[in-house]
Amino acid sequence: EAGVAQSPRYKIIEKRQSVAFWCNPISGHATLYWYQQILGQGPKLLIQFQNNGVVDDSQLPKDRFSAERLKGVDSTLKIQPAKLEDSAVYLCASSLESRNSPLHFGNGTRLTVT
Amino acid sequence: EDQVTQSPEALRLQEGESSSLNCSYTVSGLRGLFWYRQDPGKGPEFLFTLYSAGEEKEKERLKATLTKKESFLHITAPKPEDSATYLCAVQGSSASKIIFGSGTRLSIRP
Numbered sequence: 001e002a003g004v005a006q007s008p009r010y011k012i013i014e015k016r017q018s019v020a021f022w023c024n025p026i027s028g029h030a031t032l033y034w035y036q037q038i039l040g041q042g043p044k045l046l047i048q049f050q051n052n053g054v055v056d057d058s059q060l061p062k063d064r065f066s067a068e069r070l071k072g073v074d075s076t077l078k079i080q081p082a083k084l085e086d087s088a089v090y091l092c093a094s095s096l097e098s099r100n101s102p103l104h105f106g107n108g109t110r111l112t113v114t
Numbered sequence: 115e116d117q118v119t120q121s122p123e124a125l126r127l128q129e130g131e132s133s134s135l136n137c138s139y140t141v142s143g144l145r146g147l148f149w150y151r152q153d154p155g156k157g158p159e160f161l162f163t164l165y166s167a168g169e170e171k172e173k174e175r176l177k178a179t180l181t182k183k184e185s186f187l188h189i190t191a192p193k194p195e196d197s198a199t200y201l202c203a204v205q206g207s208s209a210s211k212i213i214f215g216s217g218t219r220l221s222i223r224p
Binding site: 004045055056099102106107 | 118120145146148155156157158159160163165201203205210211212213214215216217
């Protein structure tokens with residue numbers, strides 16, 4: 001089966017600019033996640049979707065980050081405006097269900113904010 | 115609040131030298147504990163899910179075990195290709211979100 005697709009792989013922007021990341025999950029996976037992974041740390045959940053709806057966005061900085069899942073399939077994560085501390089790898093993952101199902105990750109987008 | 119702590123942060127072994135990685139967790143009602151492998155520049159790759167204390171799972175040179183407070187990832191006679199960061203994650207019954215530890219960077223010298 002095809003894996004989770006993410007683009008772009010790398011992005012360099014200046015602070016206060018905006019950026020968007022795209023994710024296409026594994027076909028048939030109802031649950032989609034966006035994680036932020038800072039160098040040397042484990043992934044931190046930003047937002048979790050179940051089909052079209054948001055299940056958890058408690059750690060999403062809503063003043064600058066937004067995310068949507070289109071028709072329960074693809075998703076985009078946007079940062080506007082970016083800060084230096086947003087430099088990280090943004091990982092998208094999907095799973096069959098929200099409970100007991102392992103996550104399948106894409107290879108992420110590495111964001112550098114200068 | 116659910117929490118996951120992994121130790122050591124980094125581990126360097128000689129090829130063939132067996133060892134264990136630790137994952138301590140605090141969660142209200144464990145629904146599942148997950149182990150992942152992450153290579154540089156890649157997303158985490160799923161290895162195992164453990165659901166209850168006493169459970170064990172094996173895959174090649176790796177064996178994962180689970181108690182009520184921690185999980186161990188035992189690596190037997192490791193090879194250089196086992197070098198990676200190993201991540202532990204938990205899902206509690208009160209929430210569906212999966213929380214990750216900071217990982218153990220494992221390096222195997224030939």
